Amino acid sequence: MNLTVPPLPDVAAGREPEPSQGAPYRALQRVGMQGIATRLQWADGARLPATADVSVDLATGQRGIHMSRLYRLLDRLDESPVTPERLDALGHALLDSQDDTSQRLSLTLRFGLPLRRRALLSDASGWRHYPLTLTLEGSHEGLTQTLTLEIDYSSTCPCSTALARHAMARDWRHWADEQNTANLDAEAVAEWIEHSGSFPTPHSQRSRAVVALRLNADAAYAPEARLDAFEQTLQTPVQTLVKRLDEQAFAERNGANLMFCEDAARRLAAACETQAGVAGYRIDITHAESLHAHDAVARAERDFEVR
Structure with missing residues (x-):
């Protein structure tokens, strides 16, 4: 059914002076939307629930941005797989949608990557949903992509x-x-x-590493391979379904890989140096102490300054 709609006012596009100041609308560094419910298509064709944050700057004299245009473009994320090339093209399209009133863009996509994980020794297995974040920042002159992965693991205190x-x-x-x-x-x-x-036992805790990789223009995301490499580096990633022999093997791994938060940060920094297509990185470590009521934290980074 064709629906004829008469012209409607576009208040956001107004360029008249601000009523309260009698002057043109001042420029804003960031305007947009947070927590947009959407979904995206991954490399294997799976459509994954996602949350998007998107914002642009706003030039002097323009009252507001065209949020609905940004939304419509994001709503098409499930039409084809998200690749570095496609995300870059989306970034330029988001900027173009604002009719030259915006020069800079920030886009963040958060979703979970489901991976089947086997136990250490037995045939047991289960699902892990790894939190992933894709970030796109920059302008028409260049957009920078960052892939952030989160790894949960067990850490046993060397001092304890x-x-x-x-x-x-x-x-x-x-x-x-x-x-x-x-x-x-x-x-x-x-x-x-x-x-x-074994009456006196050392304390251990579930710990988390957040690894943000600033990617080169020609780099692939390859999150599964990167997660595998980082878990292999730490040696004690959390498990899914286990049998007793797996639990014993996990205890042995913890005993052989005693870690302060500083140790975990250094291990992962060394691993990041060998990752393909990585221009810089930032690693944030959190050990949720079982001895103390506070957390132990560490950070390692290289060439990760905001551009």
Whole structure:
């Protein structure tokens, strides 16, 4: 059905002076929308729920931007896979939609990437939804893309581990002094360790790394490969479904990979240096302490200044 609509006023496009000041509308550095519910198409054709933030600057003398034009362009994100080339083209289209009243753009897309993850040793597996963020910033002269990944992992405190081992050694010496040393065999020692040796336990906690990668113009997103590399670097990513042998292997990995937040930041920084297509990075580490009521945090970055 054709619907004929008479011309309607466009208040946002008004260029008259501000009523309160009697002067042209001043320029604004950022105007837009936050928390837009949308969805996008990923490389494998899957359509994933997403949230978008978009904003542009606004020139002097213009009352407002054309928000509906921005919305309509974002609403087409599920029509074809999101690639670096497509996101770059979308950025230019968003700027063009504002009729030369805007020169700079900021676009953020947040979504979860579902990946099936196997247990460490058994055939158990389960789903992980990895939070991903794509950010596009700049102007017609150049748009910069940033891929941000979040990795949850377990961290065991080196200091706490040393104290726990010290306490276990103390208890062992006390027990051994009470025994007939001539009858201390390997089985007796193993029995003591199994029943008493792990009483003092080091503290560990679920931790998070937020890795933002500033990409070169010709770089691929490749989030799955990058996540695999970062989890391999940390060695203790959180698990999905596990069996007892997996849980034991996870405990062994934690014991072999003791980490302060500083250690995790340095490990991931070294891994970022080997990532293809990365012009700069910023790594934020949070260890949600189980000993303290506050978190331990660290940051490592290179060439990540806002352009």
